[in-house]
Amino acid sequence: MHLIHRPDIVASEITPPDVYLDRRRFIGQAAAGAAVLAAGGLLDPRAARAATAPREKLIGVKKSAWTVPEALTPYQDVTTYNNYYEFGTDKADPSENAHTLKTRPWTVRIEGECAKPATFAIEDILKIAPLEERVYRMRCVEAWSMVIPWVGYPLSELLKKVEPTGSAKFVEFSTLADPQTMPGVRGRVLQWPYVEGLRIDEAMHPLTLLTLGVYGEVLPNQNGAPVRLVVPWKYGFKSAKSIVRIRLVDKMPVSAWNRAQPSEYGFFSNVNPEVDHPRWSQAKERRIGEFRKRDTLMFNGYADQVASLYSGMDLRKWF
Numbered sequence: 130m131h132l133i134h135r136p137d138i139v140a141s142e143i144t145p146p147d148v149y150l151d152r153r154r155f156i157g158q159a160a161a162g163a164a165v166l167a168a169g170g171l172l173d174p175r176a177a178r179a180a181t182a183p184r185e186k187l188i189g190v191k192k193s194a195w196t197v198p199e200a201l202t203p204y205q206d207v208t209t210y211n212n213y214y215e216f217g218t219d220k221a222d223p224s225e226n227a228h229t230l231k232t233r234p235w236t237v238r239i240e241g242e243c244a245k246p247a248t249f250a251i252e253d254i255l256k257i258a259p260l261e262e263r264v265y266r267m268r269c270v271e272a273w274s275m276v277i278p279w280v281g282y283p284l285s286e287l288l289k290k291v292e293p294t295g296s297a298k299f300v301e302f303s304t305l306a307d308p309q310t311m312p313g314v315r316g317r318v319l320q321w322p323y324v325e326g327l328r329i330d331e332a333m334h335p336l337t338l339l340t341l342g343v344y345g346e347v348l349p350n351q352n353g354a355p356v357r358l359v360v361p362w363k364y365g366f367k368s369a370k371s372i373v374r375i376r377l378v379d380k381m382p383v384s385a386w387n388r389a390q391p392s393e394y395g396f397f398s399n400v401n402p403e404v405d406h407p408r409w410s411q412a413k414e415r416r417i418g419e420f421r422k423r424d425t426l427m428f429n430g431y432a433d434q435v436a437s438l439y440s441g442m443d444l445r446k447w448f
Contacts, residue, residue, distance in 0.1 A: 186346055202276050209221060211224065212366065213352075216230075218313070218318060223351035230310050237374065238373070240376055241297070242377040254341070257290065260282060261281070263338060272413065274417065278344055281339045285337070288375075291377070299377075300332040301376040302374070304371045323369065324382060328438075334435065337360050340358065341355065357369060363399055401425075
């Protein structure tokens with residue numbers, strides 16, 4: 130995290146007289162800005178605007194045994210420092226631009242190697258299994274990390290509804306790509322739609338979370354509303370946002386970043402301090418909100434749970 134100091138404020142950034150004289154609006158904006166600072170949020174005016182977005186509690190959320198004994202990353206950082214290239218490549222772009230995303234109506238189509246392909250409305254997805262809050266470490270390939278209280282249930286609960294066949298070896302996730310509401314889709318940063326994939330045993334692992342909320346609330350648009358994936362032992366880009374289609378397939382899917390830069394972004398993308406990105410080391414990471422660096426943990430600290438999935442594999446080759 131970096132602090133932005135502005136000793137060179139220009140005239141266009143001075144509060145206009147009509148805003149100053151509108152006492153209620155002025156107090157509301159000041160309160161939003163103070164909330165950002167109090168929460169340890171990123172010091173960016175866009176963060177203050179994001180703080181005023183409507184927030185909706187999720188009902189009936191239970192605490193999960195899946196947690197870590199570490200301080201949570203502040204809500205403001207979780208919701209204003211994001212990678213979501215459909216809304217821009219700057220970390221603050223999603224919180225600034227994602228208000229255009231329409232999350233209702235929303236459906237997710239599941240098809241491919243399954244006995245009962247189906248289309249699920251988001252309202253039905255919310256009811257498939259009890260919602261629980263899981264505190265996960267999250268590690269970005271860019272060597273920064275967070276600790277986030279996600280809300281959802283195991284992806285396996287949804288996949289079981291369509292009865293995968295024995296031919297289902299992988300699961301492919303496709304996300305929304307709407308140039309009308311997603312300015313980044315009009316560019317060529319990646320080939321759209323964004324596609325990610327997991328091996329079937331990874332997808333069915335109890336740690337893999339079909340995610341519908343964060344901090345006990347409905348997912349903000351910039352965090353992948355209304356439904357996303359969270360795979361905590363992999364780099365963050367594996368956790369596809371705003372999912373609209375899931376395909377059970379017999380061959381390894383080509384994911385978005387693997388297609389764009391195969392030498393830098395492998396299909397598995399497990400957090401591994403011993404396998405560097407070609408342009409930087411992965412041995413250390415910086416937790417958002419901290420200045421010191423910390424050691425990167427193998428499988429992001431989930432080795433006891435997931436290392437057996439990769440028994441006998443050369444993790445330098447299958448990175």
